[in-house]
Amino acid sequence: xxxxxxxxxxxxxxxxxxELQADLSQSGLRGHYTRTENLHLTLAFIGEYGDAxxxxxxxxxxxxxxxxxxxxxxxxxGDLYWAGIRDGEExxxxxxxIRRALADAGIPFDRKRxxxxxxxVRKAEYRGSGALxxxxxxxxxxxxxxxxxxxxxxxxxxMIYTELARFPED
Numbered sequence: 001x002x003x004x005x006x007x008x009x010x011x012x013x014x015x016x017x018x019e020l021q022a023d024l025s026q027s028g029l030r031g032h033y034t035r036t037e038n039l040h041l042t043l044a045f046i047g048e049y050g051d052a053x054x055x056x057x058x059x060x061x062x063x064x065x066x067x068x069x070x071x072x073x074x075x076x077x078g079d080l081y082w083a084g085i086r087d088g089e090e091x092x093x094x095x096x097x098i099r100r101a102l103a104d105a106g107i108p109f110d111r112k113r114x115x116x117x118x119x120x121v122r123k124a125e126y127r128g129s130g131a132l133x134x135x136x137x138x139x140x141x142x143x144x145x146x147x148x149x150x151x152x153x154x155x156x157x158x159m160i161y162t163e164l165a166r167f168p169e170d
Contacts, residue, residue, distance in 0.1 A: 028128030
């Protein structure tokens with residue numbers, strides 16, 4: 001099964017991201033927009049791994065302290081558009097603790113440098129005239145109360161993300 005570790009968002013961030021996606025669409029940006037229920041911030045990508053229980057066990061020992069994040073700016077990697085976050089220092093510290101726990105448990109993960117971003121549009125194409133108009137994310141922030149182990153499956157209408165476990169456990 002395909003696994004990743006992520007921060008799931010509260011309604012204030014989700015609503016702001018939906019508004020941002022609508023603004024991008026109205027400005028002429030076409031592509032595969034991330035479905036609302038799939039919006040998240042990936043902390044560690046594990047990929048295909050058959051033992052979710054082992055991952056859960058490794059993550060259960062990760063020290064967690066609540067912290068704040070806020071939306072800030074948009075960017076792109078090729079044809080992928082994303083929203084950024086402000087106040088990402090605590091998220092980066094959490095990523096290091098998660099990756100250390102995964103490595104200590106012998107669980108493989110993508111070791112690329114953490115670049116905090118929220119995927120908004122994949123395979124994006126701008127069909128307007130001139131340059132894409134500047135779109136600014138609405139102000140939104142949240143207190144992060146935990147992180148989740150997620151499973152990713154391909155469904156008939158795109159990817160389906162399912163929370164397998166939440167940390168710290170409630």
